[in-house]
Amino acid sequence: MKKPVWILSTLLVLMPALSNASDSMADKAVDYRQGVFSILGWNIGPMVQMMKKEKPYDKDIFARNAQRMAAVAPMALEGFIPDSATKDSDAKPKIWSNMDDFKSKMKDLETASAELAAVAKTGDMAQIGPKFQNLGQACKACHDEYREE
Template sequence: MKLSRILLTIALTSAVAFTATAHGDKKDKSPEGQAAKYRHNVFGMIGYHFGPMGDMIKGKSDYNKDTFSKNADALASLAVLAQNGFEVEGTVKGSRAKKKIWEEKDKFDAGIKMFADNTAALATQAKSGDMAAIKPAFLKVADDCKQCHKSYRAKKK
């Protein structure tokens, strides 16, 4: 089990690195530009895995234990990687990140750590197949996303 999580993390890290270099803005090689691209790619993949799980929770698609669990495992790995995208201070250019992230760095870091912890708990619950346990864990992760977006993500222009 641990080996499969390690391999998944390695695969996801490689995918992020490839995506950031293959599809990023080749003009902005600054640490700030690279950090913004990294975040964009990681959070894009989080959305890719989170969406189908949300559809299953809402009953918009049929629940499939294996698919849900695989997406939850990927989400847990990506949540850990997301923390790395905020190491370069003030990287708001080219992203929707607010400067408030670095003004409240300790609070922000605690929130993103909680997101990582809650996605790990969701991945554990997902393996059970027990929707009565999965749904509250999923809703906790969804609330983490909502609260972070509300506080630290600028609206689309």
């Protein structure tokens, strides 16, 4: 059977669209997981400012950011492939010798961000506060143990 025409044209179209096609798999994995953490950081920033009353609480933006964090948090673990503690990475090598604990901490991040996203829709600070704190603790628990500061 001949390949349909769309397969060939898709390949031609996609070649230049793939970023960093020449990077090693480890470099791509580092870019990818750092990308996930950049999105988490970008979104939590305004939420922290709202909690600190440095900017007015905006229920919709807070809820949207929480939802985005919940959407990307489950994507992070996949980027921690073997042999990817590169010079561009802040990941401590002990991640790979403590993978079960690391996975458990990533799962905590996933749970905490999902739970915050769920209550953020209500706009009820009595519910949001404790869930936000849980999320902060999930970030900190992993950074303290597994990230070079």
